[in-house]
Amino acid sequence: MSRTDYPVYLQLRDRLWDWIEDEKLSSQQKLPSERELSERFSTTRVTIRQALSQLEAEGLIFRSNRRGWFVTPERLRYDPSRDIGFTRYVTEQGFRPRTETLFKQLTEAPKWLSEATGLPEGTPVYHIFRRRYVNERGLLVEHNYINPQHCPGLLSESTDLSIWQMFKEKYNRVPDHRDIEIYPLALKGLEADSLGVNQGTAGLYIQRLSHDQEGEFLELDREYWLHDALKISVHVGGRH
Amino acid sequence: MSRTDYPVYLQLRDRLWDWIEDEKLSSQQKLPSERELSERFSTTRVTIRQALSQLEAEGLIFRSNRRGWFVTPERLRYDPSRDIGFTRYVTEQGFRPRTETLFKQLTEAPKWLSEATGLPEGTPVYHIFRRRYVNERGLLVEHNYINPQHCPGLLSESTDLSIWQMFKEKYNRVPDHRDIEIYPLALKGLEADSLGVNQGTAGLYIQRLSHDQEGEFLELDREYWLHDALKISVHVGGRH
DNA sequence: GAGTGGTCTAGACCACGTG
DNA sequence: ACGTGGTCTAGACCACTCA
Numbered sequence: 001m002s003r004t005d006y007p008v009y010l011q012l013r014d015r016l017w018d019w020i021e022d023e024k025l026s027s028q029q030k031l032p033s034e035r036e037l038s039e040r041f042s043t044t045r046v047t048i049r050q051a052l053s054q055l056e057a058e059g060l061i062f063r064s065n066r067r068g069w070f071v072t073p074e075r076l077r078y079d080p081s082r083d084i085g086f087t088r089y090v091t092e093q094g095f096r097p098r099t100e101t102l103f104k105q106l107t108e109a110p111k112w113l114s115e116a117t118g119l120p121e122g123t124p125v126y127h128i129f130r131r132r133y134v135n136e137r138g139l140l141v142e143h144n145y146i147n148p149q150h151c152p153g154l155l156s157e158s159t160d161l162s163i164w165q166m167f168k169e170k171y172n173r174v175p176d177h178r179d180i181e182i183y184p185l186a187l188k189g190l191e192a193d194s195l196g197v198n199q200g201t202a203g204l205y206i207q208r209l210s211h212d213q214e215g216e217f218l219e220l221d222r223e224y225w226l227h228d229a230l231k232i233s234v235h236v237g238g239r240h
Numbered sequence: 241m242s243r244t245d246y247p248v249y250l251q252l253r254d255r256l257w258d259w260i261e262d263e264k265l266s267s268q269q270k271l272p273s274e275r276e277l278s279e280r281f282s283t284t285r286v287t288i289r290q291a292l293s294q295l296e297a298e299g300l301i302f303r304s305n306r307r308g309w310f311v312t313p314e315r316l317r318y319d320p321s322r323d324i325g326f327t328r329y330v331t332e333q334g335f336r337p338r339t340e341t342l343f344k345q346l347t348e349a350p351k352w353l354s355e356a357t358g359l360p361e362g363t364p365v366y367h368i369f370r371r372r373y374v375n376e377r378g379l380l381v382e383h384n385y386i387n388p389q390h391c392p393g394l395l396s397e398s399t400d401l402s403i404w405q406m407f408k409e410k411y412n413r414v415p416d417h418r419d420i421e422i423y424p425l426a427l428k429g430l431e432a433d434s435l436g437v438n439q440g441t442a443g444l445y446i447q448r449l450s451h452d453q454e455g456e457f458l459e460l461d462r463e464y465w466l467h468d469a470l471k472i473s474v475h476v477g478g479r480h
Numbered sequence: 481g482a483g484t485g486g487t488c489t490a491g492a493c494c495a496c497g498t499g
Numbered sequence: 500a501c502g503t504g505g506t507c508t509a510g511a512c513c514a515c516t517c518a
Contacts, residue, residue, distance in 0.1 A: 005514085007487060010439060033503065044489055049504090054440045057426035066496050066504045075423065081476040177478030183315065184424050184444055184467040186297035198505080199250060200294045202442050202467075204424055227424040227442075234474075236321040238417030238451075245495085247506060273484060284508055289485090306485045306515050438486080 012041055012051035017060065020071060027073040028137065031061065034069075057202065059228035065196045075231040076134055080180050080206055085162030090134050098133040102141070102194065104155050106148070113145055116209060117217045126154055128163075131194055139229040141194045145220040150212075163219070175210040175218055182206050184227065191224040202227035252281055252291035257300065260311060267313040268377065271301065274309075297442065299468035305436045315471040316374055320420050320446055325402030330374055338373040342381070342434065344395050346388070353385055356449060357457045366394055368403075371434055379469040381434045385460040390452075403459070415450040415458055422446050424467065431464040442467035 016037075031037070031052075038048040052069055055061045062072050077093060090097035107127045114121040126146040131138050144163060146154060151171045167173045187195065187203040195201075208221040256277075271277070271292075278288040292309055295301045302312050317333060330337035347367045354361040366386040371378050384403060386394060391411045407413045427435065427443040435441075448461040 009487080013440075035503085044491090045504095046490090047488060050487085054426065057440045057442060058428070059425065063504080067498085068503070081474070175477070178476050180472075180474045180476065182422065182472040182474075183470065184442060185299065186294070188298070200253075200297045202297060202424060230423065232420075232422040234321070234420045234422075236418050236420065236476075237415070249506080275484080284510090285485095286509090287507060290506085303485080307517090308484070 008043060009047050009050040009054065012043065012048065013054040015041065016051055016055060020060065027071055028135070029071045030067075031069040031071075056228075062226070062228060063198070072228050073135065073137065076139065076229060077233050078230045079234055080182070080208060080232065081178070081234050081236075083164045083175060085164055086132055087162060095134045096136070098136070100131045100133070101158075102129045102131055104128040106155065109145075113220065117145075117220060119147070119217055124148055126151075134229075137229075138195050140223050140225040141191050142224070143222040145222075147217050147219065150216075150218060167218070173212055173218060176213040177211055179209040180207065182232065185224075187224060187226075195224075195226065197226070204230065206232075248283060249287050249290035249294065252283065252288065253294040255281065256291055256295060260300065267311055268375070269311050270307075271309040271311075296468075302466070302468060303438070312468050313375065313377065316379065316469060317473050318470045319473055319475075320422070320448060321418070321474050321476075323404045323415060325404055326372055327402060335374045336376070338376070340371045340373070341398075342369045342371055344368040346395065349385075353460065357385075357460055359387070359457055364388055366391075374469075377469075378435050380463050380465040381431050382464070383462040385462075387457050387459065390456075390458060407458070413452055413458060416453040417451055419449040420447065422472065427464060427466075435464075435466065437466070444470065446472075 020031075032040070034045050034048055034052070037052075038045045041048065052061065056063065056069075059072055059075075061069050063069050076090065076095070078089060086099065087097045105127050106124055109117070109119050109121055109123045109125050111121055113119065113125065114123070119125070126144070126148050128144040128146070129141065130144070131141050133139065146163070148154065150173050151167065154166070157166060157170075164175070167175075183205055185203055185205050187197060187201045188199055191203070192199050192201060204225040204227055206221075206223040206225065208219075210218045210221070212218050260271075272280070274285050274288055274292070277292075278285045281288065292301065296303065299312055299315075301309050303309050316330065316335070318329060326339065327337045345367050346364055349357070349359050349361055349363045349365050351361055353359065353365065354363070359365070366384070366388050368384040368386070369381065370384070371381050373379065386403070388394065390413050391407065394406070397406060397410075404415070407415075423445055425443055425445050427437060427441045428439055431443070432439050432441060444465040444467055446461075446463040446465065448459075450458045450461070452458050
């Protein structure tokens with residue numbers, strides 16, 4: 001070979017990939033145990049885990065808690081510039097959505113929120129923390145920070161559905177423009193625990209800051225996605 | 241403790257984080273060797289590497305080839321919906337850009353390109369492969385597939401600068417609308433090698449498909465970024 | 481040529497999930 | 500209760516980088 005030797009764990013990655021294809025393992029199906037795999041491929045657990053981590057990074061398989069390795073489902077297509085809501089997104093693509101509200105509370109705007117929104121520090125804001133599933137796999141957790149001036153009594157509503165729908169129907173508020181930020185990060189602390197993944201698992205962060213037509217702050221949305229769960233798809237320009 | 245014991249490598253992650261902050265290690269500065277770190281923190285290289293990998297996933301440090309671990313520079317802000325070009329982006333933020341053309345060729349549209357663009361399979365297209373640096377760190381590689389009908393002779397031009405600028409100035413073509421796709425993936429093969437990172441390093445994929453006002457295919461752009469290199473920032477809606 | 485990071489072995493113990 | 504994945508040790512060899 002002209003280059004450095006192709007290391008064992010990369011060979012294993014390829015063989016495992018082929019094996020998964022050949023066996024036609026379907027979405028969410030469990031792989032054999034690490035010990036069994038390391039025997040079958042005549043290597044140690046450490047090396048098998050390195051190969052499995054590669055496939056995890058590529059998004060072919062994922063792990064859940066201490067339960068084992070599973071085949072990753074197809075990515076969800078997602079357009080953060082639209083506001084049709086998670087539930088409609090998922091059902092339109094033929095999957096089963098579910099949302100769980102982990103907590104909701106009235107709190108005071110901390111410094112970072114004040115800096116991001118222009119709201120004075122200490123102003124009351126609603127804070128909702130939710131977990132969202134597709135086909136019973138938790139794909140993201142989401143923090144919503146909402147200006148209570150525009151939706152008094154929001155906390156006594158059910159927050160398991162679209163907040164935007166509620167905004168429109170109950171409070172007659174529509175977002176006019178958004179500032180969106182997206183970048184890869186590692187899932188840690190509360191976010192990792194809530195999704196049942198290891199500390200440091202690769203994730204994607206999506207933040208949306210929404211204002212209405214008068215330029216007033218409506219909502220700040222911070223989403224923490226599993227890295228293999230979505231494919232962002234946006235159309236810009238032209239007449240649309 | 242109420243939860244599982246806080247594992248050593250997470251403690252090390254935190255201590256290393258603090259240490260880097262305390263020492264005020266600056267952007268691109270090198271960390272001590274793994275063996276030295278494992279001695280200093282009384283543990284093995286394997287565990288230190290686990291801690292370093294955590295910090296890598298979080299984007300605080302990165303590795304280069306076999307040269308060691310370095311402190312990650314600030315993320316580049318990037319708006320894929322605009323077309324002001326890499327060079328202007330970078331200089332506007334006070335950094336030094338550089339672009340290297342790794343190859344350029346006239347080829348025939350393969351199946352996947354034909355499916356993505358609507359171009360008939362086998363149609364001639366320009367294919368340019370470039371590497372882009374910020375402050376001499378390679379942050380991304382990029383494949384451009386360009387419809388040669390709109391820019392004959394492009395390959396004999398220098399392609400180390402903005403393709404868009406050339407489109408406008410030389411060929412009087414302006415992109416009208418784009419379809420953008422973004423998702424995290426693992427850098428492999430050519431892309432990993434060209435960026436001098438290990439196989440399977442976390443990356444971010446950005447694809448832009450551009451058409452002109454008549455709906456004709458102009459260009460397909462596939463970018464492979466280091467995961468810690470950028471922060472996507474888009475403004476949508478409002479009057480703009 | 482010395483030292484580095486990249487890879488790999490052959491074990492071990494533990495907390496947790498599942499039956 | 501068993502087997503799992505998660506963590507950790509104490510080594511080793513190699514290819515590569517850098518002085």
